[in-house]
Amino acid sequence: MPHNLHEHSVSPLIEVRFHGRGGQGVVIASEVLAKAAFRMGYEVSAFPFFGVERRGAPVTAYTRIDSRPIRVKTNIYWPDYVVVLDSSLLEGVDVLEGLKVKGSVLVNWPDGKKLKDLPSKFRRFVLDATSIAASHGIGSQTAPIVNTAILGGFARICDAIELEPVLETIREAAPVKKQENVAAAREAYERTIEVTP
């Protein structure tokens, strides 16, 4: 879908698309990122792909971050960042659809060494959010909730977003295990790496 208006004055500062599965906290991740950016003084909006959510089904959510009030209410077609909470989605879902040429993709990737499938025209970042979340006891050992860890990783790859406001927002938003969630995000920030070509 051509969208040339978006390349000019309509374009907000940062558009982020999250991919995950129902139960992983994808929608919450998009909201926590918006609230962290808002804490930094940005204008924000966050919204789920308006679907019917079921546990395990693919879920998409979005965050817009701008320095001016955000009026646009359309879906995001040309994200600057794509965040993938579940690497199994790389098969079956075109997670890179519309990602801008200089855009970045962050994948929860338990084994970063094998990441050859993502085209190198994008900046590619990986993070083993599943192990980090499990080691901090977030969710269950078989189904750890990775949304807080992945946000720590996002603070690492996005220059506009600092880690501290993300941690503060997680502390505020996490219903249980606040310290563990904050620690997971902090560890994820340290352990996010860029895949070199």
Next chain:
Amino acid sequence: MRMVMTGNYASAYGAKLSRAEVIAAYPITPQTSIVEKLAEFVSSGELKAQYIPVESEHSAMAACIAAETAGARTYTATSSHGLTLMHEVLMWASGARLPIVMTNVSRAMAPPWSVWVDNMDSIAQRDTGWLQFFCQNNQEVLDTIIMAYKICESRRVMLPAMIIEDAFILSHTSEPVDVPDQEVVDRFLPPYAPELKIEVGKAMGFGSLVKPDQYMEFRYKDMLAMKEAAERVKAVEKEFKQVFGREYGGLLEKYMCDDAETVLITAGSVAATAKDVVDAMRARGARVGLARIRAFRPFPHEELRALASKVVGIAVLDRSYTFGAAGAMFTEVKASVYSCHKRPVMKNYIAGLGGRDITTKIISNIMDDMAVAAKRGVEDEVEWVDVAGLPRRWR
């Protein structure tokens, strides 16, 4: 305090700040988080209200009617099939002159089932005697609930109001909302004090039978009340701006219309996106503007006539359709404009039904199409936009 919240929470905060005393509601997607949040406010004691869980939307409105008749400020929220189930009692609420305020999370009607946005549900209640406010963002949802109580409870209005919040696009989108202090809202909106209410030990008749020699006078007074409401919308908003610093344009918000040749007229959340499109098109030199129908009832006849006499083309974008006719906003805008000496060329665009995204490209294409039609004449007065099998220019 500015907080990041969904349109549904903005609705719940609006009802809480307005100190609704009775809330009767039945959950329905995508309205449910409004009444869940209000139930939380009531159970925690933050809101001193009677919360009545009911077995249907018809009962929800019936309970609001009873409570309001007894002098309580009431609130409810619904969506789509819930709203249309209420239809009978909506007319009772307005005919009985009860200033109930309700959020309708505007959602498409089935079949086929859809939980996504369009305004068919609200438009279908056009003739029930309710004020209807279409909101463009979550802040406006909260602010309009507070203003609606003040408009509707004024002695010469005494009519109910529907606050229309687009499904998901507002209901489930989080954005910054300024939540005013309770004391400031209390000063702006005094407690509800109707002249007449059911009282123990005081004999009065409510909802009686009247014969043909009296009935018409009741409807005539309703008509006068709705006229008065149009004035109150503007006056209350002026006062609101003085206290809270925000304004929304009265019945019809005009954006970049002063020197516009082509104007898009629409309502709801798509108007917010359209403002960005107007800015982008103006940067390229196009003389375009946007007029947002904020109040569909009372309808902004005079404002539209003043606008129409200055422009060449008017595109009306409806997110609903009245079968056998055209978009409801289009037919009403056209009827208003008919009495202008100089009438613009007009076209109706039907888009975004059942949650289909109305993109910036679709909006700019509509504006471009209208500018051409204004010069070369109209072929199809009503165009369906972005429908499979129809011309690709809309995609």
